[in-house]
Amino acid sequence: MSEVRAAPAGAIALRGVDKTYANGTRAIDGVSLEIAAGSFVSVLGPSGCGKSTLLRMIAGLIVPTDGRIETGARGREIGFVFQEPTLLPWATAEANVALPLRLMGVDAADRRERARQMLARVGLEGFEGAWPRELSGGMKMRVSIARALVDRPRVLLLDEPFAALDEIARHRLNADLLDLWRETGVTVVFVTHSVFESAFLSQRIVVMSARPGRIVADLAVDTDQTRDEAFRTSPAYGATCRRVSDALREAMAA
Amino acid sequence: MSGAWSRFAAPAIVGLVVLAAWEIAVRTGGVPPYILPGPLLIARTLVADWGTLAPALVATLRIAALALLAAVVVGVALAVLFTQSRWLERSLLPYAIVLQVTPIVSIAPLIIVWANDVTLSLLICAWIVAFFPILSNTMLGLNSVDHNLLGLFQLYGAGRWRTLLHLRLPAALPYFLGGLRISGGLALIGAVVAEFVAGAGGSGSGLAYRILEAGYQLKIPRMFAALVLISAAGIAIHLLLAALSHLLLRRWHDSEAGRAL
Numbered sequence: 001m002s003e004v005r006a007a008p009a010g011a012i013a014l015r016g017v018d019k020t021y022a023n024g025t026r027a028i029d030g031v032s033l034e035i036a037a038g039s040f041v042s043v044l045g046p047s048g049c050g051k052s053t054l055l056r057m058i059a060g061l062i063v064p065t066d067g068r069i070e071t072g073a074r075g076r077e078i079g080f081v082f083q084e085p086t087l088l089p090w091a092t093a094e095a096n097v098a099l100p101l102r103l104m105g106v107d108a109a110d111r112r113e114r115a116r117q118m119l120a121r122v123g124l125e126g127f128e129g130a131w132p133r134e135l136s137g138g139m140k141m142r143v144s145i146a147r148a149l150v151d152r153p154r155v156l157l158l159d160e161p162f163a164a165l166d167e168i169a170r171h172r173l174n175a176d177l178l179d180l181w182r183e184t185g186v187t188v189v190f191v192t193h194s195v196f197e198s199a200f201l202s203q204r205i206v207v208m209s210a211r212p213g214r215i216v217a218d219l220a221v222d223t224d225q226t227r228d229e230a231f232r233t234s235p236a237y238g239a240t241c242r243r244v245s246d247a248l249r250e251a252m253a254a
Numbered sequence: 255m256s257g258a259w260s261r262f263a264a265p266a267i268v269g270l271v272v273l274a275a276w277e278i279a280v281r282t283g284g285v286p287p288y289i290l291p292g293p294l295l296i297a298r299t300l301v302a303d304w305g306t307l308a309p310a311l312v313a314t315l316r317i318a319a320l321a322l323l324a325a326v327v328v329g330v331a332l333a334v335l336f337t338q339s340r341w342l343e344r345s346l347l348p349y350a351i352v353l354q355v356t357p358i359v360s361i362a363p364l365i366i367v368w369a370n371d372v373t374l375s376l377l378i379c380a381w382i383v384a385f386f387p388i389l390s391n392t393m394l395g396l397n398s399v400d401h402n403l404l405g406l407f408q409l410y411g412a413g414r415w416r417t418l419l420h421l422r423l424p425a426a427l428p429y430f431l432g433g434l435r436i437s438g439g440l441a442l443i444g445a446v447v448a449e450f451v452a453g454a455g456g457s458g459s460g461l462a463y464r465i466l467e468a469g470y471q472l473k474i475p476r477m478f479a480a481l482v483l484i485s486a487a488g489i490a491i492h493l494l495l496a497a498l499s500h501l502l503l504r505r506w507h508d509s510e511a512g513r514a515l
Contacts, residue, residue, distance in 0.1 A: 061405045080409055086402045090424045090506045103410040103420070131506050 009072040010037030010154040010187045012058060017067035019053055027053040028064070029212035037072065037154070040181055040188045042198035042205045044244065046252055050213025051191040055080075055157050058189065072154060079148030079186070081158040085140035087132040087147075093119060094128040097146045104151070118146040121183075123176065138169035142176075149180065155187045162197070171229070174200055178227050195248060199240040200227060207244065209251040217247035291475040296482060299475040307464060307476075311483050314460035317373070317445040318491070321380030325437050328381070329388030330430065337396040337422070338414065354386040358444060362451035376448045376460075383444030384437040391433030395426025428507050431499040438491040446484060 012035040019028040027050040035041050043051050056062040057069055059078050071078070087096045095102075098115035106114075116128055122142040132140055141161060148156055158177075162170040178201060181188050192198050198205045199221065207217035221240050231237050273293045279285070280292035287295055300307065332350065336343035362379050369375035399422055407417045449462035461480045468476040503510035 056405070059405075059409055061408060078409060080406065082402045082406075084402065086400060086406065088403070088421070088424070090427070099406075099420075100410050103407065103412045103416060133506060133508065133511060 011035060011072045012155065012187065013070040015068040017057065017064045017069060019050065019057065019062065020065045026212035029214050031213065031215055033206065033215065035187060035189065037187055038185050040190065040201060040203045042190045042192055042202040043208060044192055044195065044198045044205055044248060045208030045213065046210045047193060049208040049210040051208060052159050054213065055159050055189060055191050059157055077154045079153040079156045081144050081148045081161045083160045083163055085144040087140060087143055089132050092128065093124060093130045093135065093143045096143055097150050099147060100151050114150055118150045121180065122146045137165050138173060141165065141173060149184065152184065153186060158190045160191055160193065177201065195241055195244045199237060199244055200232065205244055207247045207251050216251040219243060219247060288472055288474045291478055295475050296478045300479040300482060303476050303479060307480060307483060310459060310461045310464045311487065314445050315487055317376045317380055317460065318441040321377055321384050321444060322438055322441040324381045325385035325388050325441065326434065329385045330392050333389050333392035333396055334418065336393055350386065350389060353382055358383050358447055359451055362448050366452050372452060376445060376452060379448030380441050380444030384441035387433040387436040387440065388430065391429045392426050395429025396422045398429065399425045428503055428509060431502065435492065435495045435499065438495045439488055442488050442491060
């Protein structure tokens with residue numbers, strides 16, 4: 001039995017979720033998780049721990065084998081950012097950002113206006129007419145994030161979005177993602193295999209073990225400090241990285 | 255500069271050298287024109303017989319163009335149907351393949367008997383030869399969509415129709431155009447071969463019939479002149495479809511982006 005039911009707007013609840021693929025692979029085993037509306041949660045784990053599967057189940061793209069997933073957001077109220085930018089190569093940056101609106105039947109003028117605003121928000125003013133092949137990896141990812149946020153979703157799901165970027169671009173996108181999160185109040189679930197990225201971004205870090213994916217640690221991160229570049233060299237950040245690393249090591253030993 | 259040089263000047267020089275060698279060989283070797291005419295004689299015949307050859311060229315091109323159009327319509331329609339329904343694909347694709355692998359010369363006589371109309375039977379033959387590359391390439395394109403993009407469309411509640419229109423069809427465009435370039439040449443070949451088999455004469459006959467006729471009358475230079483026209487038509491079709499491909503893909507697809515026409 002599995003079902004998706006309503007939770008408070010923007011909140012997510014997983015109750016005893018299992019996922020076994022048709023080939024017998026157990027991807028997720030008994031995961032229960034409550035995510036408060038408006039929070040920033042990272043899901044951290046080694047490759048093959050079912051992080052992506054978990055995210056896709058929250059989005060409703062995969063149906064759990066067992067258990068319940070409740071989200072206070074349905075379909076288009078969820079924004080999804082994949083590991084690759086996943087843009088339409090035949091459409092300009094603006095048309096790519098406008099895609100969700102287009103699929104919903106929003107009229108052209110409104111679409112254009114909102115896509116332009118969103119592109120400006122992610123720092124791509126002036127690139128409205130650019131084609132994906134003309135953009136750098138970081139810029140393409142910005143377009144992808146703008147597309148995910150254009151319809152003001154309640155929930156933003158990101159699946160290792162910055163893994164393929166160089167460190168400079170990754171740090172800038174990390175900071176910009178935090179700004180967008182604060183401005184919009186969206187609930188963020190951020191899947192990553194980077195201890196440092198999760199420690200920099202999150203209020204809370206959920207650590208998973210591999211095959212089958214289980215939650216082995218659920219760590220709260222001190223949220224008082226401003227997350228700017230200085231934070232990356234602060235003792236608090238170092239301590240968080242240490243705690244998360246230890247939890248991850250235990251997860252991999254388990 | 256060096257790009258334009260290598261694209262136009264280099265093949266032109268090769269062509270001129272070959273033609274010159276041909277002309278010299280024919281003249282010094284004393285080869286009679288009914289065995290092998292020289293390029294100059296062929297050119298003169300082309301001009302002198304233009305009144306007969308031009309309508310034949312138009313007739314052949316007309317069949318090829320109509321067959322290509324039918325191949326595009328049927329090929330794309332079947333590709334869309336097959337990718338929407340696995341049952342339809344399984345039931346019908348084998349027959350499309352049978353049609354593809356059957357040598358056209360062996361079924362052309364039957365088609366000519368059944369169709370009972372020369373133009374229609376030529377059209378059917380040329381269509382059979384031309385349609386398969388469009389069908390198979392378009393199917394490949396429709397099925398080659400990034401699965402994350404499919405997930406995204408699912409997330410935004412786009413149904414089958416919108417996913418087809420906004421995702422699968424544009425994604426299939428480069429594949430379709432690749433098939434179209436193959437089919438363009440095949441439509442011409444199909445039109446010529448079918449006419450050879452039909453052997454239909456008269457005022458509306460095409461280049462293949464003019465070649466047969468010239469052969470019977472031992473007008474070998476005219477045969478060559480007709481051949482030159484068929485090659486020229488093939489090259490023209492190729493260039494036209496390449497230009498179309500460039501026009502549609504240059505802004506976004508790696509195969510055409512950054513290339514001059």
